Amino acid sequence: MVREKSMSIRNTSDFVSGLALVAVGGGALFAARDYAMGTAFRMGPGYFPALLGGLLALLGIAISLRALWIDEGNRMGGVAWRPLVLVLGGVLSFSVALGVLGLALASLLALTVSALATHDVRHWEVPVLSLGLSGFSLVVFVYGLGLPIKIWPV
Incomplete structure (x- = not known):
């Protein structure tokens, strides 16, 4: 009989931190949506916030996904x-x-x-x-x- 491993959060502090990064990056993308993007050579006012917001969101996704597979023993404590x-x-x-x-x-x-x-x-x-x-x-x-x-x- 084969036991399936259920997908669980193994590192809650990394998971929550990753979600926070996704939220901030998503907020930057949302704020930049009405600004002109321009090009890499002629950047508009929305280019830099969209670029950084997207990178921040991707980094948050990577950290949150990593927390599903790697257990470093970090558990969330109480809020200070x-x-x-x-x-x-x-x-x-x-x-x-x-x-x-x-x-x-x-x-x-x-x-x-x-x-x-x-x-x-x-x-x-x-x-x-x-x-x-x-x-x-x-x-x-x-x-x-x-x-x-x-x-x-x-």
Whole structure:
């Protein structure tokens, strides 16, 4: 008597991660659907998002399929809600505060909120990282690319 092996998920963390990549890649493809694609030599505004979204979705499919056959012992644990909420809160606080507080103070706020996500951070690191991030952003986006981003709340 031959026993059939049922198809089961052997590596749940890879399977779920692959599905997340498929979702993000599919979202990029969906967002780029109304933009002109152009060609490889004359790329339109939809070419790059569609290309990256498609590659990301294919990578997600490959990772999810791999999780059906290869068992590396990785099982999904519980969701770490505190870091998830605080890091997303840091990103959202930056996007909301940028127009009101300017780049320097919005960066400080975002890093402070995000730093609360871990217990391993040293308190002196937050302002140092904020100064570094603000300086880097200032050089790249304001001076390098010439984007009209307010630096201070004045």
